[in-house]
Amino acid sequence: MDMDSVFNPSSVAVIGASNKEGSVGYGLFRNLSSFSGSIYPVNPNRNDVQGTKTYRSVLDIEGNVDMAVIAVPAKLVPGIIDECGERGVKACIVVSSGFKETGNEGKRLEEKIKKKVEKYGITLIGPNCLGVINTENSLNASFSAKMPNKGRTAVISQSGALGSAIIEWSLEQGVGIKSFISVGSMLDVDFGDLLKYFCEDDGTDGIIIYMESIKDARKFMDVAKRCVRKKPIVVLKAGLTDAGRKAAVSHTGSMAGNDDVYKAAFRQVGILQIDEIDDVFNCLRTLNLGKLPDGPGLAIVTNAGGAGVLSADAVQKSGGVMAKLSKRTIDELDSVMPDAWSKGNPVDVLGDASAEIYEKAIDACMRDKNVDGVLVVFTPQYASEPEKTAEMVGRLSKKHKKPLLSSWIGPEGKNKSTGILSKYSVSNYPTPERAVKAFIKIIKYKENLRLMEEVPSENLPKISPDRDLIRQEIGRAGNKIISESKSKEILAQYGIPVIETVLAKTPEEAAEQASRIGFPVALKVQSPELTHKSDSGGVLLYIHSKDEVIEGFRKIMDDVNKRKPGISIDGISVQKMVEGLDYELIMGSANDPDFGKIVLFGIGGMDAEIYNDKSIGLPPLNRPLARKVMEDTRIFRFLKEGYRNRKPVDMEALEKTMERLSYLVRDFPQINEIDINPLAIKEGKPVVLDARIILK
Known part of the structure; x- marks a missing residue:
C-alpha cells in the first residue's frame, strides 16, 4: 500500500469540486487552498471552480496526479476509479456515501470498486469518510471545518463526525495533531495498515483511534503488538453490541460480551482503552512524556478539603492506592505548611494557599519514595x-520524572491556566475523579506492557494429551454438544481436575453406578438441547440410596418431558456429591466473531449471569497471563486472601486450570464453546463439577 501518496502527495485532484457553498465538493477544494502542492479541480459541468480552471476528467490533467479525492454520487464512483487507474493515480479518497450502509445495491457498488482498486493497485481510503489531514505539509484533503494545530499525534477515526469533534477539542485544548484520517467503511485501507504506517513514521509519537468495529482483528493485533513497543496507542471504543451472544448456547457464550472481548484484546497487546473523548489526549500526553508510574501510590495536593476527600474516595473505588507519606515528608511539610494543614495524604494546603505553598507541598511529595504520582487539585478561592x-x-x-496530573475546578482563571498547563504538557482534567481514573488506567497500561513480554510456549508445559482420542470423540459427536461425561474426559486429558461422572441410560444402571461411586450422589439430565438443567427439573442432589436413585431417575425424566416435550435426552449422569464448597466459579471458552477463540473466568453457579463478574483472555495463556485475567474480577481478592472461614485458594492450581483450558481450545478449532460451571473450589483446590463442549 502506498500510504505516502495519501499523506504526502505532490499533487491532488478533487473530483466533484464545486462552487456551491455548503457542499462537500466546495469544502474539499477550499480546504486544499493552503496545500503547497498542485491542486486540480475536476467537474465536467464547470469551466472553473473557486477561480481555478477545471478539468472534465482526471484523464485531461496534464500534470502528475498522486491522489484523487472523490466527492460524486455513489453510482459514478466505479467509473471514476477506472479513470484514476488509467491515469496512474496512486491513491484515492472516496468521501461519497451511499454504499453498503444503504443496502444490497450499495454493497454491489463496493464490490465493483474493490475489484477495480485491486486491478490498478490503487490505495483507497473510504468510502463514506471525512478525508485526510497532514498538518506537516498543510494538506487538508477533508471537509472538516477546521485545520488542527501542528503536533506529533496521529488520529484515526471510524466516524467522520466524531473525528471533527476530536479536531475541535484539540484546538480548544491547544493539543497538536500531525495526521488525521477518517477511515469510513475500510473497503481497502484498514486500522492495521494505518497502525503500521504511523508506527514507522518518525514524525509520529503516539496514535489515537476512535473505533466502532474492526475488519481484520488478528492483523490489527499483530501490528499493534509490535507498534506499542515503539509508541503508545490509545483507543476510544464505541459501537459495542451484544447481539452476537444471543445465539450462544452456553453460560460462557452468553456472558462473553463484545465489549469484554475488545477490552481483553487491547489489554493483551498493550493498548490503553479510554472511555471519554476528552481523556484521550490527556492520557496520550502523559504516555508521550514517558513518565509511567513505578507503582500505584498517588499523592493528592489540594486547597480544598472536600475536593481532597472526593479524590481519595475515587482512588479507593478505582482500585488505586493512596500513598503513605514518609515521616521525612510529613516533617518537611510540617516545617513549611500552615499549622492547620491536613498532616497526611491528601495534602490540604488550605484555601488561601499561594503558588509558593503549593510548590513546596508538591515538590516534597514528588521526592517521597512512597509516592508514584501526584495529582494537583486547584479550586478558585479569594486569595488563590x-x-x-x-x-x-x-x-x-x-523537573521530576514521576507523572504529575492536575484538575483545575471552576471557571475562574481556568482558560488561561489550562493553556499554561498544556504548554508544559501537563494533563489537566475537569474533575479530580477523572484524573484519578486516568492515573489508574496508566498504571494498568504499564502492567499490560510488562505482560506483553509473557509469551506462551508452543506446547502445553508438562502435559501430553491424547489428541487422537479427542479427535475421535469430536468425530463421533459430529456437530452436536458433547455429553457431560465425555466433556470431562476431554478436559482430564489436558490435566484439568474433574469429578468422575457416568452416563446412565436406565434407572437400574444409574443405581449400580451410584453404589459404585459412593453416596450421596447427584443426578443430572443430559440433553444437547438444554442449557440450564435445573430450570427444567433436570437436577437432583443429595441422593443417598439405590432406591432414591431409581426414583430420582424417573422423576427427572418425567419433569423434563413435561416442561420440554419432545426434547432429546441422552440419559442421566451420576456423580459423587461434593459437599462443603468454598466457591463456585465459571471457566469456559467461546468464539468471538471478530477475535476468534476467547477464554472466560468469573463467578459461577446458577447465578453467574446475575453477578456478571467475569474477565476474558485470548488463548493461549501462560500462568501469568491467566492470573492477570483473574485479577480483573471482583472475586479475585477473596480467592487470593480468603474470606471469613474460607481459606485462600491454591492460585497456582487455578492458573494451571485456565492455562490448560486455553491450550485445549487453541488445539481444536472444531470446538465452538466450552462451559465449565461450576468449577468448584473445595479446600482451596479446583475441580470441575459440570462441563460440556459445544462443537461448531
Whole structure:
C-alpha cells in the first residue's frame, strides 16, 4: 500500500469540486487552498471552480496526479476509479456515501470498486469518510471545518463526525495533531495498515483511534503488538453490541460480551482503552512524556478539603492506592505548611494557599519514595493564584520524572491556566475523579506492557494429551454438544481436575453406578438441547440410596418431558456429591466473531449471569497471563486472601486450570464453546463439577 501518496502527495485532484457553498465538493477544494502542492479541480459541468480552471476528467490533467479525492454520487464512483487507474493515480479518497450502509445495491457498488482498486493497485481510503489531514505539509484533503494545530499525534477515526469533534477539542485544548484520517467503511485501507504506517513514521509519537468495529482483528493485533513497543496507542471504543451472544448456547457464550472481548484484546497487546473523548489526549500526553508510574501510590495536593476527600474516595473505588507519606515528608511539610494543614495524604494546603505553598507541598511529595504520582487539585478561592500556580506546576512537571496530573475546578482563571498547563504538557482534567481514573488506567497500561513480554510456549508445559482420542470423540459427536461425561474426559486429558461422572441410560444402571461411586450422589439430565438443567427439573442432589436413585431417575425424566416435550435426552449422569464448597466459579471458552477463540473466568453457579463478574483472555495463556485475567474480577481478592472461614485458594492450581483450558481450545478449532460451571473450589483446590463442549 502506498500510504505516502495519501499523506504526502505532490499533487491532488478533487473530483466533484464545486462552487456551491455548503457542499462537500466546495469544502474539499477550499480546504486544499493552503496545500503547497498542485491542486486540480475536476467537474465536467464547470469551466472553473473557486477561480481555478477545471478539468472534465482526471484523464485531461496534464500534470502528475498522486491522489484523487472523490466527492460524486455513489453510482459514478466505479467509473471514476477506472479513470484514476488509467491515469496512474496512486491513491484515492472516496468521501461519497451511499454504499453498503444503504443496502444490497450499495454493497454491489463496493464490490465493483474493490475489484477495480485491486486491478490498478490503487490505495483507497473510504468510502463514506471525512478525508485526510497532514498538518506537516498543510494538506487538508477533508471537509472538516477546521485545520488542527501542528503536533506529533496521529488520529484515526471510524466516524467522520466524531473525528471533527476530536479536531475541535484539540484546538480548544491547544493539543497538536500531525495526521488525521477518517477511515469510513475500510473497503481497502484498514486500522492495521494505518497502525503500521504511523508506527514507522518518525514524525509520529503516539496514535489515537476512535473505533466502532474492526475488519481484520488478528492483523490489527499483530501490528499493534509490535507498534506499542515503539509508541503508545490509545483507543476510544464505541459501537459495542451484544447481539452476537444471543445465539450462544452456553453460560460462557452468553456472558462473553463484545465489549469484554475488545477490552481483553487491547489489554493483551498493550493498548490503553479510554472511555471519554476528552481523556484521550490527556492520557496520550502523559504516555508521550514517558513518565509511567513505578507503582500505584498517588499523592493528592489540594486547597480544598472536600475536593481532597472526593479524590481519595475515587482512588479507593478505582482500585488505586493512596500513598503513605514518609515521616521525612510529613516533617518537611510540617516545617513549611500552615499549622492547620491536613498532616497526611491528601495534602490540604488550605484555601488561601499561594503558588509558593503549593510548590513546596508538591515538590516534597514528588521526592517521597512512597509516592508514584501526584495529582494537583486547584479550586478558585479569594486569595488563590491560578495562573501562577499553573506555571509552577508546569515547571515541577519538567523537573521530576514521576507523572504529575492536575484538575483545575471552576471557571475562574481556568482558560488561561489550562493553556499554561498544556504548554508544559501537563494533563489537566475537569474533575479530580477523572484524573484519578486516568492515573489508574496508566498504571494498568504499564502492567499490560510488562505482560506483553509473557509469551506462551508452543506446547502445553508438562502435559501430553491424547489428541487422537479427542479427535475421535469430536468425530463421533459430529456437530452436536458433547455429553457431560465425555466433556470431562476431554478436559482430564489436558490435566484439568474433574469429578468422575457416568452416563446412565436406565434407572437400574444409574443405581449400580451410584453404589459404585459412593453416596450421596447427584443426578443430572443430559440433553444437547438444554442449557440450564435445573430450570427444567433436570437436577437432583443429595441422593443417598439405590432406591432414591431409581426414583430420582424417573422423576427427572418425567419433569423434563413435561416442561420440554419432545426434547432429546441422552440419559442421566451420576456423580459423587461434593459437599462443603468454598466457591463456585465459571471457566469456559467461546468464539468471538471478530477475535476468534476467547477464554472466560468469573463467578459461577446458577447465578453467574446475575453477578456478571467475569474477565476474558485470548488463548493461549501462560500462568501469568491467566492470573492477570483473574485479577480483573471482583472475586479475585477473596480467592487470593480468603474470606471469613474460607481459606485462600491454591492460585497456582487455578492458573494451571485456565492455562490448560486455553491450550485445549487453541488445539481444536472444531470446538465452538466450552462451559465449565461450576468449577468448584473445595479446600482451596479446583475441580470441575459440570462441563460440556459445544462443537461448531
